[in-house]
Amino acid sequence: MSDKNLAVLFKSAVIDSHAYHVPDASGFIKLDAMENPYSLNDEFKQLWFDALNHVEINRYPDAFLKELVTSIRSTFNIPIEAGLVFGNGSDELIQILLIALRSNAKVMSPVPTFVMYQYLSNMLGLRFIGVPLNEDFSLNIPLMLEEINEHQPEIIFLAWPNNPTGIAYPKEELIQIIQASVGLVIIDEAYNAFADDSMLDAIKDYPNAMVMRTLSKLGLAGLRLGFLAGDQSLISELEKVRMPYNIGTLNQLTVSLVCKHIDILYKQTELIRQQRNVMLNQLQQLETVEVWTSNTNFILFRVTDHSANEIHEALLENKILIKNVSMAHPLLKGCLRVTIGTENENKTFVNVLKSILRS
Ligand SMILES: *Cc1c(COP(=O)(O)O)cnc(C)c1O
Numbered sequence: 001m002s003d004k005n006l007a008v009l010f011k012s013a014v015i016d017s018h019a020y021h022v023p024d025a026s027g028f029i030k031l032d033a034m035e036n037p038y039s040l041n042d043e044f045k046q047l048w049f050d051a052l053n054h055v056e057i058n059r060y061p062d063a064f065l066k067e068l069v070t071s072i073r074s075t076f077n078i079p080i081e082a083g084l085v086f087g088n089g090s091d092e093l094i095q096i097l098l099i100a101l102r103s104n105a106k107v108m109s110p111v112p113t114f115v116m117y118q119y120l121s122n123m124l125g126l127r128f129i130g131v132p133l134n135e136d137f138s139l140n141i142p143l144m145l146e147e148i149n150e151h152q153p154e155i156i157f158l159a160w161p162n163n164p165t166g167i168a169y170p171k172e173e174l175i176q177i178i179q180a181s182v183g184l185v186i187i188d189e190a191y192n193a194f195a196d197d198s199m200l201d202a203i204k205d206y207p208n209a210m211v212m213r214t215l216s217k218l219g220l221a222g223l224r225l226g227f228l229a230g231d232q233s234l235i236s237e238l239e240k241v242r243m244p245y246n247i248g249t250l251n252q253l254t255v256s257l258v259c260k261h262i263d264i265l266y267k268q269t270e271l272i273r274q275q276r277n278v279m280l281n282q283l284q285q286l287e288t289v290e291v292w293t294s295n296t297n298f299i300l301f302r303v304t305d306h307s308a309n310e311i312h313e314a315l316l317e318n319k320i321l322i323k324n325v326s327m328a329h330p331l332l333k334g335c336l337r338v339t340i341g342t343e344n345e346n347k348t349f350v351n352v353l354k355s356i357l358r359s
Pocket of ligand 1: 034088089090091092114159160162163188190213214215216221224225226
């Protein structure tokens with residue numbers, strides 16, 4: 001090994017950043033990452049294993065993603081006039097979008113929000129402009145419009161509903177932003193399965209708006225598949241950035257099969273929605289907890305007479321893992337984010353939280 005510091009070869013944005021932290025969750029009740037706690041049933045698994053028998057893993061995947069495109073279009077009712085590009089998770093789509101932008105482009109998002117928009121912007125040397133939300137995590141529309149006007153960002157990311165707040169902004173506000181923007185506006189609908197509305201049907205009216213979805217929160221986080229729908233001419237450019245084989249044969253096959261049995265997942269997400277409302281109700285009863293209604297499969301709450309770190313640590317001691325977001329942004333002071341798990345996991349979480357708050 002050379003004793004020279006070879007790390008100096010890298011961008012300072014890389015050297016100065018921390019790798020995205022994923023805690024080891026073995027042995028824990030895992031309520032930190034917005035996963036669907038249920039798995040696919042045995043009947044599906046049998047069909048799946050049978051289909052795998054025919055896979056030619058020695059060949060490159062279908063570069064045209066033919067079956068995948070057909071399945072996704074019909075399952076998610078993608079408007080016929082919209083084009084589609086696929087990513088290895090929507091994280092990769094964010095990366096593809098940012099790589100495609102002209103140099104010195106500006107990236108804007110209301111904050112706090114999904115961290116990858118800023119993280120990937122930094123890595124690619126793009127300027128990220130975060131526009132603070134209001135204290136109640138609603139959009140500060142006058143400020144957004146002012147910042148858009150001043151910076152004319154090439155791209156705006158709007159997580160809708162937002163992570164980590166769980167809030168879905170009024171649709172009219174999204175449209176105001178789209179209309180005020182000369183750049184692209186990406187509506188990130190990662191939590192669509194738990195929300196009540198979509199912008200998918202509206203994109204044909206707004207050529208600069210695109211809708212991004214992922215199968216992760218729906219129940220296939222381990223698979224990695226995201227898609228972006230929008231104006232065909234934009235999609236054609238993004239297709240040049242996408243690596244031809246980014247979606248492996250096993251992913252293509254599995255997603256196409258899941259699409260045929262999508263009701264399995266929709267039943268699970270319906271259960272998760274019900275459980276979310278149960279937990280919301282229980283947390284709202286707690287005097288020293290401030291809680292926000294959620295259009296997602298997680299709940300953001302603030303503890304008012306303990307520190308968030310204390311609560312997070314005490315939960316860890318009880319083998320429960322949630323996400324401490326209190327340090328992620330000043331507006332999130334005292335806040336923690338819990339993912340909805342199974343009924344039993346949720347019960348355990350609420351009971352342990354109550355006992356911690358009493359101590
Ligand atoms: C989880 C999440 C994603 C990333 O999803 P993957 O498809 O798993 O990469 C994107 N956007 C938001 C807002 C998310 O919360």
